[in-house]
Amino acid sequence: MRNAYIVDYELYIPSTYIDYRSLALETGLPEWVVRDKLGINRKPIERSLSVSDMAKLTAKKLMSKYSNIKIDLVAYAGSDFKDKYVWDVAPDVIGYLGLDSTYGVDISMQCVSSIVALDLLKPRLILRDEDSYALLVSATKQSMIVNYKDKASTFMYDFSDGAAAVLLSNVDGRYKILESSIITNGRFSNIVYQRLGERFINDNNQDYLLQVNRNEEFNKSFEEISLGNFLYVIRNAVEKSGFEISDVDYFAMLHMKRSFHERILRELGVSLDRSIYLEDYGHMQAVDPFLSLWLAEQNDKIRKDSIIVLVAAGTGWTWGAIVIQRVK
Template identity: 35%
Template sequence: MERKDINVGIVGTGLYIPETYMTAEDIAKETGIPEEIIKTKFGIIRKPISGPEDHTCHMGIQAAKDCLRRTGVDPKEIDLIIYIGEEHKEYLLWTSGIKLQYEIGAENAWAFDMALRCGTAVAALKIAKDMMVADDNINTVMIAGGYRNVDFIDYKNPRVSFMYDLAAGGGAILLKKNYNRNIVLEASIITDGSFSEDVAVVGGGTKYPVSHEMIDKGLYKLDVLNMEHMKKGLEEKSMPNFLGVIKESLRKSGYTPSDIGYLAILHMKRSAHEFILNELGLSPDKSIYLENYGHMGQIDQILSTQLALEEGKIKDGDVVVWVSAGIGYVWDAITIKWGPIE
């Protein structure tokens, strides 16, 4: 079979959602912002946060196991695991994908970790597809990981208010070569390194090693290091780049925004979510606003897709687009044609 005739399809998804939640009322008490503003402007009714045992890789493992249960796939069929969980995890220096491989019984697979902040799932879907097309020995791939960067939020710091929605959870997605359903098409990715040091947890790295002074100064929390640069730059670039990657992914896949059946988009403030839908000419029912989940980083697109399938919002024949953005900055999108291959 020629490379151009190979297709890569989504077999199914899996999730792990912690049982502990932080509500809009809780966030209002922590921040001093009125509860109604948290609900309406920030778009948060509640969000899951990690419990005592909800470690990052562990949540990815639970999501992967859920995916295997839902799909009925034997883990021994898996050839490759791409771990998409955050760098904030059980141990400071550790390859999580190998642990996940062991825990789900994927004894015939090999694994690696990748990171592109909240854009990781979209990029992983592209990388998995490209590897499966290029390598005759990679036929089944598990993409999975966990997220709990909510741990780094200081609710007394107004500079990080745009990240008050950060939550916790795990997600997984299983791919098969020549599955002939739910076909992964083309991606578009933009990275802009001019923002690379605008947002970070500076403490604990080689520049600011772990010390009493680092802890006393609160350098172990997320912070905006250059607010003026970030705000000005994102005002100019963020929405055009969001729309740009969506349109370019669709164009490369042979579609236009008018073809979109469902948009799996990360959680963001409500006005931004509505702006993107309006700019694409999409009605609210073509997406799900994750106001009861907050922002689980790169898990959002998996969560949105699974919720949409459960609610009947995604049907055979639909063009589905995943879109995300992450600090650094990255904007990325990928198109999926749902249902049997035509």
């Protein structure tokens, strides 16, 4: 049986940003709340390229370095807010790259989609006898569908835009993919959604913003439930990979409010410098773990043999963590 690897990856980060001052004006919140509590100095937004445009351009940039390999599978694991509805991004990427005889699939689990995709693609790679390569792409423009006037949506004010493309292989790579842990709690499945399903269609409906329907249980208990599930999936993935939390060199975590990010690290018993807080990027949906990984590389936090945990959660609600190890 082979191993699964992350060979390489690329990011697309828009060059246009909005800062905490602009968000404060838009939302009506004090500037210090946006900057310090929500943890947003600024966040990138994209208004020219579509979700599939970003996915395709990032994939092309990555694959331009690996023109001699054959891609067996392309998986889109990004936002459901796509260019079109009832439509898949993976075939569009395949057509754009001119790939032949390639299996394409869209994987939807909101902001944890990229970790879910790694969890699903790993066994496919390790069980194949022949050399195999897969391309994972994620993209989001969900900053466009946040209702900034809705105080119930405050936890989504950090939504930003961008894309990632990740080349996977069972041959060799920069990071070896180890074990993962994913858990879903369906009690809050109808808290967040976009009202464009079949039961909401009528001639006068122009409602495209995300709806947030907090209930009493969500308001009272969700943060503690979320904390417990984050801690569970991180510890479980690390243990299954044969390590202890103290062995982990870096936690590549999605953006969340600053105090919660720090609380998770404290509960794990690790110092804050073993993660990078994405205060200048906001929450780029399923791109976040790879954005954080890239920042860690840029800041010399990762070396050969380093153990890294990619961590995310998505509305619905699902929490996920997967362990990778730098091998070269």
